[in-house]
Amino acid sequence: MSAGREGADMENGPIAAAAGGSHAHEGAQRLRPRGSNQVGMRQFNERVVLQAIRLHGPLPKAEIARLTNLTAQTVQIIIARLEAEGLVIKHAPLRGRIGQPSVPMALNPEGAFSIGIKIGRRSLDVLLLDFAAQVRERLTLDYDFPDPDTLFDEIRARLKLLRKSLGPKRGQLLRGVGIAAPLSLGGWQSLLGVAPQQAARWHEIDIEAEVQEMTQLPVALCKDTAAACVAELVAGRGRSVRSFLYVFVDTFIGGGLVIDSHLRSGATGNAGAIGSMSMGAALRGEPPRQLLSVASLFTLEKMYAEAGLDTGAAADARAMQAPWLPVTQAWLALAAPGIA
Structure with missing residues (x-):
């Protein structure tokens, strides 16, 4: 981070x-x-x-x-x-x-190691990375919505596993822990079907402080869309493009804005947050649709569920295989024009 x-x-x-x-x-x-x-x-x-x-x-x-x-x-x-x-x-x-x-x-690659934690609305990923930024190990947990009573116990257990996998000597080369999480983890609870009181608990939790209590390593927290955008800026095609909009497709679609090779967060930290953009004129009697309502993986999961398919395919290669592929293509036919 x-x-x-x-x-x-x-x-x-x-x-x-x-x-x-x-x-x-x-x-x-x-x-x-x-x-x-x-x-x-x-x-x-x-x-x-x-x-x-x-x-x-x-x-x-x-x-x-x-x-x-x-x-x-x-x-x-x-x-x-x-x-x-x-x-x-x-x-x-x-x-x-x-x-x-x-x-x-x-x-x-063996010169130093770091741990990356992504806390998402649908899954947890804990990664061990080497000094060449290659993923050595990935530990994943899927859920309908993160429960703070159990999530931090899961993170603590995974941190111990990754440190143990390095052994005593290489374990001394761990340099820090980076966390990526949505700016408002408890937001959009109505779309996710989460009870308001369950979602509201995340407004009172300091994620960075909770993880810092688990380790003596330095810990840093970054918004998930910003973290992904910076990764593109530092290690991807963003190195050859001065200004770009980074589109981040996750449970809900988001983005990051880079101008003159600088990440711009905006006055409220939401620059590039394209999910709330209107899709056009509202239908009679209905509010205007937002981009996140069609171009998010949450929508793809709902389409899988309606077809009687495993919704977990939205996060892996099965999305491009039968019997999920026709549903994926139908979602892309909505999502891609919306993003464009």
């Missing part, structure tokens, strides 16, 4: 968390990290070097110096320090060129 805060300022600084992707060369000119050769900039420059490798893939030291505007000597010192800390590793030398073969430096 720390990537969420720093990722919004990509052109002015690097990412300080284990977020990244496999698009090695996309967006090189858009999100080009720049370092400083001034004294006292050690941590900043380390992040700049790590971000350069994260954006471009394995790089020789000379190329790192060129991309970051750091001197060759500074890069040499930083790489030596990062290698000693186990955050970067050497790849096979590049031969066939004039002079000494260059040695690309890459992120060490």
